[in-house]
Amino acid sequence: MSGFDRLARPYRWLEYLSFGRALERCRLHFLPQLADTRRALLLGDGDGRFAERLLRTMVKAGAPQPALRLPDGSVTETAASEDMQVVAIDGSAGMLAILQSRCAFARNLLVTYLTDLTQGLPAMLQYDRFDLVTTHFFLDCLSTAQVDRLVGDVKPRMTANARWVVSEFSVPPRGAMRLPAWTIVRGLYLGFRLLTGLRTQRLPDYRSVLQAHGFVLDQQTCMLAGLLTSELWRLDKSPEPLES
Template sequence: MKNNAQSVRGYDRLATVYRGLEICLFGNALHRARLALLDQLPRVDRALVLGDGTGRLLEQLCITQPDCRITSVDQSRQMLNHQKRRVERIGALDRVEFVQADARSYDVPENQFDLVVAAYFLDCFTEEELAGCLPRFLAGLRDEGIFYFVDFVWPPPGWRRRQATVYQWLMHRFFRWQTGLPNRRLVDLNAVLAKQSLVLHRSADRIHPMMACRCYRVQTVGV
């Protein structure tokens, strides 16, 4: 497993400018994609939120799920500080546990969560890393649990795909420089997800051609 000190330092540095960067590149689209299916989630008791950065999705999750206890895992102390401030502002601090950890080695408690959230997080990993850690993240879900996935995806071939190639090249260069991201291009997350025991439950693929927000359920053996 690659040492991620450079990644931690990079995200610590980016924490204060992250929102500005996102607005410059995509306006409000990234955030619309984050929230696209939030109001369609059933009431849940426990959620695991992975790599939520400055906590904009976490904040909304606290608001829309007022009875939910949440564990938020992020490697970056500065990102977690942003999350804490947001959650404190809305009076939900007592419901959220903040864990500073490398998610690749974080010991996800099995069968404990109704919801696992990963927004623009899986694209931080190589395909090999995802093959190892995504099944462990999903093993945290109880039966009927929901995996809330938001990320960049490749549009179908055409000019949108060419546009995405340019954007992805720029973003990968930038994150490689700042955080040591090993990937040179966007991992095919659809292919990665297709290898998991997941059933697509809801999808909002029309927010932006490069972004997807989906709810999956874990496929129960024998069904």
């Protein structure tokens, strides 16, 4: 997804011009519930606005030690708990560079990987375990089959009590907003195809994929009359029925 490099710097303002702060509110909707996060896996977080807010929340909850001024003049805050970490993976070097800059205050807690997530997670993460996974406006860059592969790769790396937070565009199945939402989503896909070369041209059925892998939708909030959705998923802990 290196085609997103050219959008890295103007992306924030293009987003604000198109949707105001709606996408940002969608990304941050569940943030107050995530203060107890210890290890987070952020997939396709883009320019890092969510990563920054999550790190600040984690640092504050982890009783930070006094700030340190680094040789380059930036200031870093070191959390008292050494088991706290945020791993951010993206296919765009430009997006990752902005994310790293935005999160420099907690660089000791941040690990980044430049990886094409359609090919799965980096092998070095095979022994890592995360209690939070996020995909903010990223799954719409994948086909349903690619989402299935990604979820299958991520699930074994999640703790039993982990949460998966999804922010996405959505086309309501019925009602007055269905046609306008379809038109907006179709226009976005066409625009990103021209600007980035994105091949995907329809929203994946990620909900069916998550459910097939044993996740249950715990909470959901819709915005802009259903065009945007913010969802919190958990692994299903219900006992399997006994065989008769």
